[in-house]
Amino acid sequence: EPEVTQTPSHQVTQMGQEVILRCVPISNHLYFYWYRQILGQKVEFLVSFYNNEISEKSEIFDDQFSVERPDGSNFTLKIRSTKLEDSAMYFCASSEALQSYQPQHFGDGTRLSIL
Amino acid sequence: DQQVKQNSPSLSVQEGRISILNCDYTNSMFDYFLWYKKYPAEGPTFLISISSIKDKNEDGRFTVFLNKSAKHLSLHIVPSQPGDSAVYFCAASAETSGSRLTFGEGTQLTVNP
Numbered sequence: 001e002p003e004v005t006q007t008p009s010h011q012v013t014q015m016g017q018e019v020i021l022r023c024v025p026i027s028n029h030l031y032f033y034w035y036r037q038i039l040g041q042k043v044e045f046l047v048s049f050y051n052n053e054i055s056e057k058s059e060i061f062d063d064q065f066s067v068e069r070p071d072g073s074n075f076t077l078k079i080r081s082t083k084l085e086d087s088a089m090y091f092c093a094s095s096e097a098l099q100s101y102q103p104q105h106f107g108d109g110t111r112l113s114i115l
Numbered sequence: 116d117q118q119v120k121q122n123s124p125s126l127s128v129q130e131g132r133i134s135i136l137n138c139d140y141t142n143s144m145f146d147y148f149l150w151y152k153k154y155p156a157e158g159p160t161f162l163i164s165i166s167s168i169k170d171k172n173e174d175g176r177f178t179v180f181l182n183k184s185a186k187h188l189s190l191h192i193v194p195s196q197p198g199d200s201a202v203y204f205c206a207a208s209a210e211t212s213g214s215r216l217t218f219g220e221g222t223q224l225t226v227n228p
Contacts, residue, residue: 004158031214043159043204045215056213091158095214101147101166104216106158 002026004107006092012113013082021077021110023092031055032075033093033104034067043091049075079112087114118142119207121219129227134192136222138205141186145207149216150179150190153202162203163190195226 005024013019025032034046048055049067064080075094079086089111093104120139128134136150146167151159165172165179165188172179178191192199205219 006158033214035216042220043206043216043218045217048214056215058215093158101164102214103149103161103164104214105161106151108156108158 004092004094004105006107006110008110010111012115015084015114016081019079019082019112021090023075023107024073025075025094026105029094029096031095031097034077035091035093036088038088082114084114087112119205119217119219121205121222123222125223127225127227128195130197131194134195134224136190136203136224138188138219139186140207142209144209144211146210147208148181148188149206151204151206153204159204197226197228200224200226
């Protein structure tokens with residue numbers, strides 16, 4: 001069964017450094033998402049992306065965050081100047097369509113640890 | 116954000132019995148509800164969904180019930196198997212607010228052999 005893949009599985013970064021999290025969505029999916037889960041908290045929506053544009057973003061997704069689809073397969077989340085509170089599991093997801101009745105399929109996540 | 120709430124952090128059942136996981140929501144604009152299962156060190160795996168125009172959806176051992184008037188949904192697993200032991204997340208979305216999923220806290224289900 002096709003799946004969303006994320007790399008790396010674990011990223012350790014010094015506070016203030018830039019980090020890029022990578023995702024390869026399911027090949028025929030057109031909509032891409034990033035979520036995060038801080039330890040002990042709920043999974044939270046960050047951003048959705050379609051046709052090389054951000055479709056929607058949450059209040060968490062401020063200017064330090066950016067997303068990009070640099071080629072036909074990768075979808076990346078960049079955090080420009082990391083803070084301690086950015087430590088979390090970051091999940092990438094993709095879906096065939098934007099309608100709310102299309103399930104999103106998730107990758108296994110990248111654990112980001114900011115020191 | 117308390118729009119989707121799973122009040123039971125954990126549930127333990129015997130193999131072969133029914134597992135019932137509950138979820139409440141407050142946003143009446145939600146029109147699509149999903150259940151995800153999550154094993155440690157893996158991402159959430161889509162399990163089953165239901166549209167707000169229905170009150171029941173069944174897929175094998177899994178059935179989701181939706182009570183719109185009570186803003187409540189539940190996931191029934193019968194019979195429960197040890198491999199079902201995982202964290203179960205309820206999630207909801209609204210057509211009017213794009214495709215973002217709003218998640219509950221999750222319920223850890225343990226199925227004992």
